[in-house]
Amino acid sequence: MTETRWNQSNHERIDTSEIQQRRVVIxxxxxEKLVGVLHDTGSTETVVICHGIHSSKDRIPMLTIANVFESAKISSFRFDFAGNGESQGSFQYGNYRREAEDLRSVLQHLRGENREISAIIGHSKGGSVVLLYAAKYKDVQTVVNISGRFFLERGMEWRLGKDYFNKIKENGFIDVRNRKGKFEYRVTEESLMDRLTTNTHEACLSIHENCSACNRSIRIRQIHKESQTVSN
Structure with a gap:
């Protein structure tokens, strides 16, 4: 499909006729089958985009990021973590480390197609995931955390309710509902503990330690909008 877009930064027309979007299953x-979309600009340089909690590759932030890289003629890959969007598996409230392993599978697949991974970018929960990945594997030069929560033990009352810890200890789970009362997902004690025991600060320190042993440094970008509440 041929499309012409405006690059708002320099007011130039962008011809997207050479950009191909391809559904990829990994x-x-x-x-479990992870479903993603490759925005192929013809360049093997590729950035990988990770979504937030209970979200998907098709939400506006991920589409916007992919479009920005299209404008720069850089390929990108956005995908659904297991249990989210089109991917197989069951959604879990925690799963930070397991999602980092999903990211590992994605990067290995793309590298198997001779793609150079120039950056991993995570939005909200995905921001925490890319930091955990970088701490463990240290094989991506640029890591971008967009509005990822640093202290994962904070910010849960508005989603799980007051006294959520005692309630989940008593019942074994909490059902999260939207403002209309519609069921969204279940938080089990196991998944809650997974989040509470995930130490983002420790992961960040590990990235710095790893860098001193690497031939090239890892650039970390942390992007936050102070005036906006981030639900992750």
């Missing part, structure tokens, strides 16, 4: 380490 199997993770648990045998």
């Amino acid at each position: 199997e993770n380490s648990h045998g």
Whole structure:
């Protein structure tokens, strides 16, 4: 499909006729199928975009990021973590480290197609995931965290309700509903503890330690909008 867009930064027309979007299915380490979309500009340089909690690759932030890289003629890949969007698996409230392994499967697949991963970008929960990935694997030069929560033990009352810890201890789970009362997802004690035991600060320190042993430094970008509440 041919389309012409405006690049608002320099008011130039962008011809997208050479950009191809291709649906890609990748199997993770648990045998689940992860579904993603490759924005192929013809360049093997590729950035990978990770979504936030209970979200998907098709939400506006991920589409916007992909479009920005299209404008720069850089390929990108946005995908659904297991249990989200079109991907197989069950949604879990925690799963930070497991989602980092999903990201690992994606990067290995793309590198198998001779793509150079120039950056991993995470929005909201995805921001925490890319930091955990970088701390463990240190094989991506640029890591971008957009509005990822740093202290994961904070910010849960508005989503889970007051006294959520005692309630989940008593019942084994909490059902999260939207403002209209419609069920969205279940938070189990196991998934809650996964979040509470994920230490983003420790991961960030590990990235710096790893950098001193690398031949090239890892650039970390943390982007936050102070005036906006981030639900992750």
